[in-house]
Amino acid sequence: MTDIFEECSAINDLLQANEKIEARNRLIFLLDVIGKTEQAYNTLLNHLIRESGLYPYLDPETSSWQDRFVYESFKVDIGQNEPVTLHSEQSLVLKHLLDGDNLALSAPTSFGKSLIIDAYIAIKRPKNVLILVPTIALTDETRRRLSKKFSAEYKIVTTSEVALGENNILIFPQERAIHYYDKFEQLDLLVVDEFYKASSAFDKERSPALLKAMLKLGEKAAQKYYLAPNIADLNDNPFTKGMTFLRMDFNTVFLEKHEEYKDINKDVQKKNDALIRILGKHKTKSLIYAGSYAGVDSVTTLLIDNTNKEDSQLLSDFSAWLATNYHPNWKLTNLVKRGVGIHTGQLHRSLSQIQVRLFEEEKDGLQTLVSTSSIIEGVNTSAENVIVWSNKKAHLKLDDFTYRNIIGRGGRMFRHFVGKIYILEEPPSPSDTQLELTFPDELLADVDDEKYKQQLSDKQLAKLLQYKEEMTQIIGQESFERLRNEGALISSDTEFIRTIALAIKNDQKFVRALANLHAPSSEYCAWTLSQKILKLVPGGWDVGYAKFAEFVRVLSSNWSLSVPELLDQLSAHDITIDEFFKLERNATFKLTALLNDINVIQKEIAPDQKMDISSYIAKLSRAFLPSCTMALEEYGLPRMLAKKIHASGLINFEDEDLDLHTAIDRLHTLRLEILEKVEGLIAFDRYVLDYFYDGITLQQSRAVGKQ
Known part of the structure; x- marks a missing residue:
């Protein structure tokens, strides 16, 4: 049994020697022990909590008056009925923001970066706040948090084409945010959550859209607050120009690492046995990082074969609901009976949200979530146990930055002081992450070559000038300048836009074929998609043109048919339920964006044909579901x-x-x-x-x- 006085003495010695991180870790571990044995905090322990800066953990009932004064002094309004106490580093960040500073903050997952946003809004009462988040799931989570606090005074906007109110909090993924560029004169605060995703090294597919949003919206922002974990340094770049970079290593939970991979030694059977043993040993919540969709499939198959069904009416009801509304033979339908859920970026948004809600249930809910990297990108959840099943992200080796982000999901303030991390494959070597934000080629179509020529390479400048010259020849200088100034094109990739323009210019039947889209359930619509539109995309987003086109045609019955009925129609094309989610996502995002740019460009090249497919684009963007x-x-x-x-x-x-x-x-x-x-x-x-x-x-x- 831990001797509390001796441990307090050791922690005090570390603080005196300025070993603050080690002192804080040992203190958090001690708080975990005391909590599990239900012992009261004494005056000495409270004093060490204060000295460590962990003010929210203070117990005012057993503190000295000096420590109680600190606990009260660091309380702030965050929009709730009662103020909350911030820890020392949160308070420092908030002070910077209240002083009007532009901040790029790097801090651990458990730091409480979002709480600072709430405090800023409650204290400053800004007129317009825009928060960029990486995923739709995080949009809803952020909306729920802020709605409970500020919806009486602010209009909370999360979707496009919504009229603004007098005071607004807008919460968007980057692709939606740019549509609001012209809808307000000034932003009081621009927040970019997980801004490391602006680097192509971390999100090659979506970084151009985030950089575009940061560039455009940053011009209108009176103040900026960018958040990310585990960044050591930030390069000099136009996207964070004039911002103060703060790196804070202040943790509020302790991560207890179990290096199981040393005994496993790449033995698959040993790894399987270790996973089952770890899950069987704990009756607490566990997140399993599986690395890829194939990894999720392997882990879930293993759990179905080696775990028992839970005695939970709630989970039994969920399984029956999935069988009726999705598919009775779907793996998830079977998994949830065993207290296991799946979290990936391709599931229907509501389905992911429901599973996270069930995971948060204290009793009768999901005990385990098996996930790709979506669990660190799409939702702010955590668990006492994090099991790193794979050391890969998709097909690539896991980097130290992502690895630390994953294990940072272990533990939670006031619930799990200690997060237990089980590492089943060798982790990456520790390294400091230098975040490099640069202009990618995919952003050149939105770049003013005069304004940013210092940040562009000679090759990029030449490419940009060639693009301007070619597009001027195709659609005319006035049209080209107008489209660029209005930001009418979703893509910022010069080569892709040029490909679209040339296809329309050189194929006289292209524009006429677009008329087929007005009959979305017809074979002619599928022909236009497969033979004219999807061929503009190299690889067709990893699915055959004809197969994808047929999926979109069947999807047009989304409102009149259930998901099982749609799957029945798609079975002839070997489209499974898992592929259904992927294809619907590609249709509503990628295909919609492509069709938007085609529609804009064809109106400039062939105005006499008076073709407009915006109504089809609107229907497709909502998966052919009606209204809202x-x-x-x-x-x-x-x-x-x-x-x-x-x-x-x-x-x-x-x-x-x-x-x-x-x-x-x-x-x-x-x-x-x-x-x-x-x-x-x-x-x-x-x-x-x-x-x-x-x-x-x-x-x-x-x-x-x-x-």
């Missing part, structure tokens, strides 16, 4: 529940004038009637509705009604 149904899915209301509510006659989702915030207001007003009158609601439907309603507070509904 797709947006409500981001709020946690699955399409199958929206269909039941629509069938009841309580809300007409097919009303084209029904916008998202009006729908939310009606859903809130009709809550009791929906629960009583909608036919066919099963037990888990009601659980999902409770989760959805938890995210649309009464204050938000009233605020929307006013604005």
Whole structure:
């Protein structure tokens, strides 16, 4: 048993020797021991907590008056009924922001970077705040947090084409944010969460869009706050110019590492046995990082074969719900009975949210989540146990930055002082991450060569000038300048835009073929997609042109048919449920963006043909679901529940004038009637509705009604 006084003495010696990190780690470990044995804090322990800067952990009831004074002094308003105490480094960051500084902050996952945003809004009351987040899932999580605190005073906006209110908090992934560039004169605060993703080294596919948003929106921002974990240094670049870089290694939990890989020694059977043993030993929540979709499949197969079903009515109801609404033979349908969920970036948004909610349940919920890197990119959840099953990210070796981000999900303030990290494959060598933000070639179409010529290489300048010359020849100088100034094109890749323009210019039948898109369920529509449009994309996003086109054609029945019925129609093309999610995501994001640029360019090249496919693009962007149904899915209301509510006659989702915030207001007003009158609601439907309603507070509904 730990001798508390002796351990306190050792911690004090470390503090006196300025070994603050080691002292803090030992102190957190001691707090874990004391918590598990339900012992009271004494005055000495509270004093060490204060000296370590961990002010939220102070117990004011057993503190000296000096330590109690510190606990009260570091309390701030974060928009809740009661103020909360910040730790010393949080308070320092908040002071910088309140002083008007532009900050690029690197701090551990457990630091509490988001709490500082809440405190800033509560204290400064800015008029317009825009928060860029990396994923849709994080959009909803952030919205739920801020809605509970600020929806009475702010309009919370998370989707495109929403009218702004007098005061606004906008929360978007980067692809949506740029559409609001012209909708406000000034931003009081621009927040970029996980801004390391602006580097192609960490997210090659999406970094150009984030850089574009940072560049454009940064011009309108009075103040900027960029957040990321585990960055050692930041290069001099135009995207963070004039910002103060703060690196803080202040942790609020302790990570206890178990290097299982040394005994496993790359033996697959030993690794399998170790995983089952670790999960069997603990009855606490576990996150399993599986590295790739293939890794998720391997781990989940192993768990189905080697774990027992949970005695949980809630999980049994969830399994039945999945069988009805997705597929009875889907692996997830079987997994959840065993207390295991799957978190990847391709699942329906509401389905990922529901699983995270079940994972957060203290009792009867999911005990384990098996994940790709989506768990560190798409949601702020954590667990007592993190199991690193794979040392790869997709097909590449895991880098130290991502590895530290993964294990940073272990532990949580006030719940798990100690996060247990089980490493089943050899981790990457420790290294400091130097974040390099540079202009990629894919951003050249949006770059003013005069303004940024110092940041561009000679090769990039030559490429940009050639692009301008060629596009001027194809569509004319006036059109080219106007499109660039308006930011009408979603893609910023000069080569891709040139490819689109030349295809339209050189193929006289191209524009006429676009008319087929107005009959989305027809074979002619599929032909246009496969033979004219998808061929512009090298590789067709890793799926055959004809197969993808046929998927989009069948998807056009998304509102009238259930997911199982759609899968039945797609079975002839060997499209599984897992592939369904991937293809729907590609259709609603990538194909929509491509069609937008085609539509914009063809209007300049062939204005006499008066072709406009914007209505088809709008339908495709919401997966052919009506009105605001797709947006409500981001709020946690699955399409199958929206269909039941629509069938009841309580809300007409097919009303084209029904916008998202009006729908939310009606859903809130009709809550009791929906629960009583909608036919066919099963037990888990009601659980999902409770989760959805938890995210649309009464204050938000009233605020929307006013604005």
